[in-house]
Amino acid sequence: MSVARRPLLTATAAGTLLCALWFVPSANATAETEAVPRQQTGAQASSQGLALADTGTVDTTPYLIGGTAFLGIGVGFVTYSVRRPQSSTGLR
Numbered sequence: 001m002s003v004a005r006r007p008l009l010t011a012t013a014a015g016t017l018l019c020a021l022w023f024v025p026s027a028n029a030t031a032e033t034e035a036v037p038r039q040q041t042g043a044q045a046s047s048q049g050l051a052l053a054d055t056g057t058v059d060t061t062p063y064l065i066g067g068t069a070f071l072g073i074g075v076g077f078v079t080y081s082v083r084r085p086q087s088s089t090g091l092r
Helices: 001-021 041-046 061-083
Strands: none
Touching: none
């Protein structure tokens, strides 16, 4: 494979992955059990005691730990590739 085509292939793969992830449904995409008529205005809905859905709190600790770990791994890869000696790649 030509060296000139590698960035194009990488960009295509990344774009394809992002487009595929765009269509993944969210975790809270569930149907409501009690439908509210759409004709009600905000004042009518608030007088009946209706409010936005309370989804509860989300424990973000695993996401923070995972994101930090992946960020650290990415920084490690970038640092390794920058500090790698040029003679080992076979290029001059």
